[in-house]
Amino acid sequence: MKAGRRALVMDDIGRRITSRALVAGDKVPSIRSCAARLGISPSTVVEAYDLLVADGVIEARRGAGFFVADKPQPFAVAETGPQLEREVDPLWVARQSIDTGEEKQKPGCGWLPADWMPVSSLRKAMRSMSSARIDLLTNYGSAKGETGLRRFLSRRLHDQGLAADPDQVLLTGSGSQALDLVCRMLLKPGDTVLVDDPCYFNFQALLRAHQVAIKSVPYTALGPDLAKFEAALTEHRPRLYLTNSALHNPTGATMSAPTAHRLLTLAEIHDLVIVEDDIFSDFEPDVSPRLASLDGLERVLRVGSFSKTLSASFRCGYITARPDWIEALTDLQVATNFSGPSPMVASLLYSVLTDGGYRKHLDALKTRLVACRGDAIKRLGELGFSPWIEPRGGFLLWCELPGQHDATELARAALQQGLVLAPGNVFSVTQNMGSFMRFNVSQMRDPGCYETLDRLLTGTLNT
Template identity: 35%
Template sequence: MSSPALTRDSDQTLTEQLAQRFADRIRQHWLAPGSKLPSVRECARTHDVSTYTVVAAYDQLLAQGLIEARSQRGYFVRQTPRAVAEPTPGDTKPHPFQPSTPLDATTLIRGLFHEPGARPMPGLGTLPPAWLDASMLGAALRRVTQGDKLLPLTLHYGEPAGDARFRRAMSMRLAEYQLQVDADQIVTTLGATQALDLVTRTLLQPGDAVLVDEPAWPVEFARLAQLGLRVLPIPRGAEGPDLDVMHKLAQAHQPKLYVTVSVLHNPTSAMLSPGHAHQVLRLAETHNFHILEDDIYGFLAPAHATRLSVLDKLQRVIMVGSFSKILTPSWRVGYIAAPTHLVERITNTKLLTSLTTPPILEQAIALCLEQGQLRRFSERVIQQLDAARARTVQLARQAGCRFASEPQGLFGWVDTGMDTERLTIPMLDAGWLIAPGALFYAQRRPSTLMRINFASSQDAKFWRAIQAQRSK
């Protein structure tokens, strides 16, 4: 992904080369809408060209409708391309709680599909491919499709709620958390993202208020905004959400749902404390809202970690999860564990949106669960992650960075001491995709924080590049 130096031997002028470089990154969504471009002097210094060349390149980008100039502030990637019609004065205005940057989430998502280069990227959210066990998955697929087992799994839609074998295996898996849930309370999904979406669509209507942690995974802000819901951010601390803010928002807005990650929260990796968990459940009962608990990082955490669903016994809490963070991101196998009275409604929403889920993949994962392969594999991954985290923490601190929350789990929440959105472009030039802190807030704000993936941030060159930017 690192860009070659501009050259005077090219058929293109320096101005055209520089404009093309920024245009490519904007169109490929490596630069999120609203991102600030380097100042003219800073860009000229970085690329060893004159300020006249930079001004001319920015003029080309302005003419193409890719950036906009803001008086006394500089140049920014346009929020809405000119090819899309601007809203007319009579159009409905977005609700004030709707995130202003839903498109920013696609910056990280596209990184999942088009990893920019051979080396690991600190901004991505998955384990490195070399850590995963393709042979285990392949063997499981062969086992569940051998002989006469294949045809029944391929010639029919399957069960509306999902494969029965998988749901029984998940029931046993959740029992390891001390969560007693019947297989009939489990609905399979196409990953955790669809699980979150199905529950939200089942319980909410446009205009309803939803409580969310902040910072949090930006896809969730964007997803809720696209459904026309009012997003009410609650500051997330080391022990859990700010209970005073939650109480005030619940009193004022009567939310229908609270979406949270109790275990290894993204991006801070914080863990919900037992005391906070009981208070959250009390507020949910007092103000009559459901809780949607995303346990997507559960395989990387101790089984005894505090979970709202365990304390609540699936009365108000709905748990969702998937296998993308531990097995493979491409199989898209997830689940919902719900109160009995909601299962049929959630299943009906699933039928209306996707009809079914792939029973072959669900049975293969069920086999890995039944035989203990997934448990043993998770233990190996946790050991690898512990070693990677120790090395990454040392490198980050040597680069002058500090951790804003305790280093644990897959992600680190790192304070660089400078605006990380301004780091995005120079780090792209150096060949590194980062996840700036501004992406993890419902309303865009400058932030010195960034989320790193401990498994993908062990390269000392990355931290030297951060340190070089800090010293400028």
């Protein structure tokens, strides 16, 4: 019993150190304060601290107390922020989604089925790599990435109303790496970042890795709640706002033009930088208002990738920003990755994007998703699920559960039946989305998915 209480103290101090809440030289909580907070005796805390001293984790200074030892300590992202149930912990959910084998159904994942991707075009481009010039096969990529792909992206952005020269486009190893580079450039530990509630769960995981404070604003069908957004800017003075403008993840909503204009006005008043993750833009039936386009890249950066429409295996992302920020981001990429993304990958993607078939591929995807979305709304509705909105495109559907069902409990039970779901609270900083679930309509073609959900909701799995 006493050993368990000692372990409680040691785990508490260990988490504070691995999450960087305490760093080398910091004073650890006094024996009395630690005992009071954990509800154990001071003598037990003394014994635990002595064990930590013996392990070299902390050191005792006569007359001054205990301090974190001046030695390298591993950083554990999982120990930052609130300790959540694993079904709603962003890191665990991300790992569960990508590590689970194909034998399990994944209506909670965030990508299209493999057989929906342009595999023939990808194979053709791969075959052409066998006769590519030798430097493409053997050398590092350039610091900003393959020129042809940057020019393609520049033309594409112009068509969407955003004037950005190729030199204002930086290719990165992935969309996630693009966000990481932006965070490295603009944030320091202790800064505050604003996100939507709900928001893409890996935004939270990434920001935790950068040791910043995460605050959230309720998201509506037209964008963030502007009154609460303004209040959050005044109260928390965030450095950054991270969002999806179009086909928002997880809700599928699209920001309205009035909301976008007012948001940019508030950003100017409060000196706020905005990062616009535009990864779902190619699924839109037509282009909606974009913060980067309206702002002209003055205080908005746009990031994206082709992992949702072409391939998650050929990793390549991009950042579009004003010239001075692109230069700083390029230096960061060289410092952390030595070069831009693999020139083979960038060239392969450029080939697929420009071979004449990409637009047809997108049109086919959009048509297919309209049918899948209608079918999913109908079938889920028969089970009592209510769509928050009907998205204008994409594959995400944000639904409220029937009755008093809890999404986390449903996800936990579903996993035991080989069904990977995405419960609402994994997307919520405030943990106020327990009655919601995000579904991927493209991953719900098997009627068995709905049959399992029905049995889980009615409690008839074992009958």
